[in-house]
Amino acid sequence: MSEEEYLKNYNIHDYDIPLSTVDMAIFSLIEGELNILLVRRKQQPCKGMWALPGGFIDLALDKTVDDAAQRKLQEKTGLKSAYLEQVETIGSPSRDPRGWALTVLYFALIDITKINDNELEENTKWLSVRDLDQTKLAFDHNLIVHKALDRLRAKACYTALPIELMPSEFTLSELQAVFSTILNREFQAKSFRQRVLSAKMVEETGKSKISGKRPAKLYRSTEIDRDTYFSRPLLDKGS
Amino acid sequence: MSEEEYLKNYNIHDYDIPLSTVDMAIFSLIEGELNILLVRRKQQPCKGMWALPGGFIDLALDKTVDDAAQRKLQEKTGLKSAYLEQVETIGSPSRDPRGWALTVLYFALIDITKINDNELEENTKWLSVRDLDQTKLAFDHNLIVHKALDRLRAKACYTALPIELMPSEFTLSELQAVFSTILNREFQAKSFRQRVLSAKMVEETGKSKISGKRPAKLYRSTEIDRDTYFSRPLLDKGS
């Protein structure tokens, strides 16, 4: 049989295949806390429960899996661009009552100041990651949100990824506070500044932020930051 | 409508969903070279071409995606255990002529001395990764094998992962040679030994390997190696 004949007779609906979704762990910083976006499920299954934003890959709309993630991000936040990274794909027959379900988990880091509150859909809320363990989410979302968090924390140890959570201009004290929040440890101002400056992860804007006390220089992120590593990792194995 | 009613009426075959596969980049060391396992496709599509081992997730056999990867590994190599890591999930409407196809890519690191050659299926071969670019593989497998290689190389910069390619006992000179092969750079014996020993990635067996010249101490991998980081990465950004 030729490939052509084979394809003519091939019908995907003849096979049992998993249902395929994308789930998004969308993180932002609100009042110094790491938050994650949740949506209340409007439809069965798990109707009424809080869940990660996500949904089926749309074979007509999505040219890649990343496209599906991008589309979900835009549907829920209105944002066309943000840092997006695939974390892991999880599948099992028991995680969705409809059957063997496979989901591609992404995390997104967004600058909360870019969000118009009126662009947020109804039945949508930000939850501090501190409160995650007291919140029962739909499906296995409690589990997978931790996978996304673990990835974010791991990457924060050796890259400047948390910069993606910042507004376009920020002070180094603010950035240091963000790393402290994510990694749950304190840093010395001297060595923190040395790290991010010598790795050229940020550059001066020339402007300053006047906030009552001594003005702080404002920085912006450079282009080269996503896969720029610290010369030594911010070891955090202990905590 | 209750969840129960909803599920009763739900039929996955009513929807257009991607076909879902697992692909395996199985690496081993043969004569000091990193090799990858390829199989010649027995069936349409791409019949007769060399491809990564892989196949459909079997909803009856596989309880997780990792199970599917594990099953494929065993079918092709006979190995029940090996280091297995999910790399990335790739999907698009064009990568498989049968339709929108989603594949979960894994890499496996195996100790070649554990393979019985007669357990290898027919139409299976090891290819040196050096020769990959001269070999046209089925589907987008040239592309995705590079994703697996990139992951392996990135992890070799900061973890002891290449130990998984070694036999159960090995000398530090041999291990150093493996890192050199993978990362394509030389290392100083002094600092290399210092790194792996101080990170407690290996321990002495008490035995020695007599290979003509001065005997070399034999080491085995410790339990803690997979996510143990070097205190500073083996920077390799240049090459």
Next chain:
DNA sequence: GCAATAGTGTCTCTTAGACAGTATGCG
């Protein structure tokens, strides 16, 4: 002894962390 491979002593350089000290704003 010699060749070859295994493994070490020691110096230098870079960088993280500690911590005290200086700088610059406001009231």
Next chain:
DNA sequence: CGCATACTGTCTAAGAGACACTATTGC
């Protein structure tokens, strides 16, 4: 001025790389 926050000077310690050196085998 005092206070708070921003930022720096300087010392110490750890670890990586360079490289010469020693160690242990077979022949």
